[in-house]
Amino acid sequence: MDDCDQIEVSVLGSLESIAPEEWDACAAPGEGRPEDPFTTHRFLLALERSGSVGPGTGWMPRHLVARLPGERTIGVMPLYAKGHSQGEYIFDHNWAYTYEKAVGSYYPKLQSAVPFTPVTGRRFLAHPGNEMTARAALLQGCIELTVQNDWSGLHVTFCSEEEREWGEKVGLLTRTTRQYHWQNAGYDSFDDFLAALSSRKRKAIRKERAKAQSFGGEIVSLTGDDLEPEHWDAFWHFYQDTGARKWGTPYLTREFFDCVQESMRDDVLLVMARREGRWVAGALNFFGRDALLGRYWGCVEDHPCLHFELCYYQAIDAAITRGLARVEAGAQGEHKLARGYLPVETHSLHWFPNESFSNAVAQFLRAEAAAVDEEIEVLTSYGPFRKNIEDDNARETE
Structure with missing residues (x-):
């Protein structure tokens, strides 16, 4: 991650600290309706202003902003210090139980997500043309924040398929789940x-x-x-x-x-x-x-x-x-x-400073991914769509 040396990554305790247009230039670039409404400044700020996240909720904002020299923002990331595992829809309660028995306190943990919103979207939000540099800088910022605070790990949930592929290449654990x-x-x-x-x-x-x-x-x-x-x-x-x-x-x-x-x-x-x-x-x-x-x-x-x-x-x-x-x-x-509504894969990325625990989770994830792949194949075969000529004939005589 040497390319990140000239990039300043700062932590925001609230979206109030960044202008909407600066955040959305990375979260919702281009004209017209945003691809993902849930990572826009207005949605995340609504969660904060309404008290849905923040003190007393277990979701403490720790958003990241990556800037090049000259204050040009190239990436932002919705990020929270989590005091529990509620409202995520990627379940890690068994991980928490195992970690606390073997290592220590699982909470707080660092979570990149849209609170209470299990919708796939980008989490490393980069200004167009700066995707790889911004991702690397934001990930480095996440890891440093986790280590500095002695938190159990980093979780990036409902990330995009492209981010999953990139995350796997740079050494993050990948988890496959499903939706319809x-x-x-x-x-x-x-x-x-x-x-x-x-x-x-x-x-x-x-x-x-x-x-x-x-x-x-x-x-x-x-x-x-x-x-x-x-x-x-x-x-x-x-x-x-x-x-x-x-x-x-x-x-x-x-x-x-x-x-x-x-x-x-x-x-x-x-x-x-x-x-x-x-x-x-x-x-x-x-x-x-x-x-x-x-x-x-x-x-x-x-x-x-x-x-x-x-x-x-x-x-x-x-x-x-x-x-x-x-x-x-x-x-x-x-x-x-x-x-x-047919089954599709959803993805998340995970990183743990504790090597032994990370290895154990990696073994679990490999077995889980194989099971999810099999479930999707079986469930898809039970879908409601026409599969044979009898269905076509029934359609004609209905």
Whole structure:
């Protein structure tokens, strides 16, 4: 990493310490909608200003900025000192248990991630043309920060495939996990997508949609100036209910949604269900440049199949209408498979100063990767898409 000698890497305790345009020149370069809304200055700052991260949350900002002589910024990195392993979706609880028995305290650890957001994206955010130099400098900064503070290790979660390949070459441990994504094969309509499915799956989805849409109300999609405080008030109740059941305590504060309304409403697609004048369920999505990124769902009334409709089918419809390449519907969930969401690999990078522990983790990761590859192959074979001439014949006679 000798090329990094002339680069100054500084640590920021808050995104307030850097101008939005300076950060976004690395995080969201180019014109138009950012490829990844979650690494933008406005999203990460919303987490901080709302108190969703910061003191008392276990997520302490330690963002990195890499500058060449003359103060030209060539790279930035969302980074946190973590006091627990919650809100990451790449599970390392067994690592923590083993480390604390064999070595010492696993926490704090250093984590490059978007809090509470299991969406793949760049983590070493480089100004175009400076990718390799910036990555090397930012990684060196991460390692120095870990060692100086005697933290257990560094974790870069939901990184890009390119970063994974680079990380492996420079000696980081790589971890493979999986999610379920819907891919747009150039469909002109939802019916066009259904035509690509087997007859049985096609009929099942039509029945689910009919059942969901007969819940006795209306479904609306809201973005930009159509969003009003009443929608966020309702969605906050939905989110609290889901958060309490899944995590015990919701990760995001009510103020976070006010920040989103102020600075990111054009990046949002909020799908809401209303019955008898009352909002009863909703699903929150964010737009990327080429994808619709599903984040949260909740309800105050239970209606058959409404979850599938708001979270999955409405998202597919929106992606087709807008010509988006894919829908990412969050972490986990084998039930997504029957609804056209196929398994894909996701990646993370890890580094531990303790050599013995690092070697043990490396052995585990090799076995885990082989298992994940096999799972993806098997699960894909169970996907809903047509595979043979019988399906084509069924399509013709349906």
